[in-house]
Amino acid sequence: MRREGSPWEGLGTVYVKELTDHISSIRMLVLEILIFLIAGAIVYFAIDSINQTTAEDPFVLLKLFTESRLAVFSLLAILSFMIPLMAIALGFDSVNSEHNRRTLSRILSQPIYRDALLAGKFLAALTTIAISLLLLWLLVVGLGIIRMGVPPNAEEVARSLAFMGVTLAYAGTWLALAILLSILTRSAATAVLVALGIWLFFTLIWPMLVPGIAATISPPDPRWALFGYQDPVTAQWAEWLRRISPNELFNGASIVLLAPDTRQVSQIVNLTQWQGAILGAPLPLTESLAIAWPQVVALFAGVIVLFVAGYVVFQRQEVRA
Amino acid sequence: MSGPVVTARGLTKRYGAATVVDGIDFDVAKGEIFGLLGPNGAGKTTTILMMLGLTEVSGGEIRVLDHDPVRDPLGVKRRVGYLPDQVGFYDNLTAYDNMSYTASLMGIPAGERRQRVLEALERVRLSDVVNKRVKTFSRGMRQRLGLAEIVMKRAAIAILDEPTSGLDPQAILEFLEMIHQLKHEGVTVLLSSHLLDQVQRMCDRVALFQRGRIVLMGTVAELARQVLGTGLVVDVEAGAATDLDARLGAIAGVTQVARIAADHYRLVTDRDVRPDIARAVVAANGALRRLSVDAPSLEAIYARFFQKQAETEEGARDAA
Numbered sequence: 197m198r199r200e201g202s203p204w205e206g207l208g209t210v211y212v213k214e215l216t217d218h219i220s221s222i223r224m225l226v227l228e229i230l231i232f233l234i235a236g237a238i239v240y241f242a243i244d245s246i247n248q249t250t251a252e253d254p255f256v257l258l259k260l261f262t263e264s265r266l267a268v269f270s271l272l273a274i275l276s277f278m279i280p281l282m283a284i285a286l287g288f289d290s291v292n293s294e295h296n297r298r299t300l301s302r303i304l305s306q307p308i309y310r311d312a313l314l315a316g317k318f319l320a321a322l323t324t325i326a327i328s329l330l331l332l333w334l335l336v337v338g339l340g341i342i343r344m345g346v347p348p349n350a351e352e353v354a355r356s357l358a359f360m361g362v363t364l365a366y367a368g369t370w371l372a373l374a375i376l377l378s379i380l381t382r383s384a385a386t387a388v389l390v391a392l393g394i395w396l397f398f399t400l401i402w403p404m405l406v407p408g409i410a411a412t413i414s415p416p417d418p419r420w421a422l423f424g425y426q427d428p429v430t431a432q433w434a435e436w437l438r439r440i441s442p443n444e445l446f447n448g449a450s451i452v453l454l455a456p457d458t459r460q461v462s463q464i465v466n467l468t469q470w471q472g473a474i475l476g477a478p479l480p481l482t483e484s485l486a487i488a489w490p491q492v493v494a495l496f497a498g499v500i501v502l503f504v505a506g507y508v509v510f511q512r513q514e515v516r517a
Numbered sequence: 518m519s520g521p522v523v524t525a526r527g528l529t530k531r532y533g534a535a536t537v538v539d540g541i542d543f544d545v546a547k548g549e550i551f552g553l554l555g556p557n558g559a560g561k562t563t564t565i566l567m568m569l570g571l572t573e574v575s576g577g578e579i580r581v582l583d584h585d586p587v588r589d590p591l592g593v594k595r596r597v598g599y600l601p602d603q604v605g606f607y608d609n610l611t612a613y614d615n616m617s618y619t620a621s622l623m624g625i626p627a628g629e630r631r632q633r634v635l636e637a638l639e640r641v642r643l644s645d646v647v648n649k650r651v652k653t654f655s656r657g658m659r660q661r662l663g664l665a666e667i668v669m670k671r672a673a674i675a676i677l678d679e680p681t682s683g684l685d686p687q688a689i690l691e692f693l694e695m696i697h698q699l700k701h702e703g704v705t706v707l708l709s710s711h712l713l714d715q716v717q718r719m720c721d722r723v724a725l726f727q728r729g730r731i732v733l734m735g736t737v738a739e740l741a742r743q744v745l746g747t748g749l750v751v752d753v754e755a756g757a758a759t760d761l762d763a764r765l766g767a768i769a770g771v772t773q774v775a776r777i778a779a780d781h782y783r784l785v786t787d788r789d790v791r792p793d794i795a796r797a798v799v800a801a802n803g804a805l806r807r808l809s810v811d812a813p814s815l816e817a818i819y820a821r822f823f824q825k826q827a828e829t830e831e832g833a834r835d836a837a
Contacts, residue, residue: 201591209621298605302663305569305599306622307591515571516562 206308210316287374372502449491527577555726598667657688741813758803
């Protein structure tokens, strides 16, 4: 049976309201201050380190994102760590708080479909993250120009913006997960705990588990170990398993975009990719994008799958508290 | 528009094996106040949600203002206002901001919005707290804010789910007054409640829900005739009368006379025969002190109905 009327009716209204809520919320303010302080400090130290060591590099600006010699972590590592937190903070109570405040049935009795409410909330939170990322980008580029005195070239700008796009897709995955949890659980506290649990799992535990699981699925042939090598089959399994984690996908795609001489995401050497390569020579942006593409697509697929799961559950959910 | 504004035929809602609403039929006429009565969990709220397309219909048919809430919920929701029980608002926003958000969801053009919001708030006497956060509002004020939304929508049908539960008596009176005002403007009101006294005062017709079915439907007087069966109870107090029992018993229409106290009689009549009673008392040289009719109260109907039902069930169990 087809329903009548547009699912987008009211989307703009919900979007504007949620965006206003996010931007004016204390929660968001705290997160932004945190990210900017950390990012500012890291970039500051990264610049020091670059000023001392780099002789000549055509992509000095991109180094700001990946440099980690003086600072403990690179900006990339910090983003891979902080972005999920930010997305979870914006999404974990998006639907269950409407239930708990008893506003849901009142809002849904207005002439809008549930589609508009859910999509509006998702897009508003994503926009909030996009605004923060844009500010962060400006901060990094600005600090780079002021402290290093090197204006960014077009390719650097393009690459760093592409990186911001990947970061947004990464944020979208976690946001869709947080919203899904906010639909599934009635209590916001449960949703945030589960979301943080999943985040911790992928950040800390999964990378430690992967070698063990891979070795169980495909026990390595001891002859490889004899020569100090990894069994390629086991290594391949480990790689597939690692890629379940959105963090891994994000890191893989980001490093390709930010370090132009990166020729492959995988840790397993693929000889055809190195054929005729000049070591250390940068790839053109389109080539880097082509290498990062599977990771980027996987992140987008994650966003879509998680959002659709939330959508289906939300459509069937009872509005009654 | 003539004809009913809401029509339900065989409307059914099942959750798994449990049938919450079990094939109910009802019509609501334009401009009336229609009461949905019944204990909690009898299916009132589910029926309301089905009317708004907020929950799926498992069987049967429902039409609201010539729209099908299943296929065209937006068409229904554009013209029907709903006040859920224990309505909630965004506490950190002001009354005005909350209203302005719903106004824009309703599709009220931006230019008219401010005026429509302020008008509606004035109608429910919240003009002095327009810019206060809803956090500070009392329960009664929240309910009125909910009603303001319906006013602002210029809804043709207002559905109010337990609108007065948890309010203090003064707030209840004020709220009922506002509902009456809606009726005067030609709005059809569906009122769900378990406060019988209120429903009786307000509603033109009521439907009594029990375990997902409508077991009784009609005006309060009709229900009284159906359930109490006996018609009117008249109390007569008359002093110094002679032979009043017989004279009262002889009046056409009086079916039963009982002497409760020395000068106090209780009559059961099948129609209003108070003039005849007065004449009889005067003819018996009695000093008429009181002649009152107990209007059949919904409470009595309700209690009697469930009592009867319990009796028949017990009877059935004994027989088995």
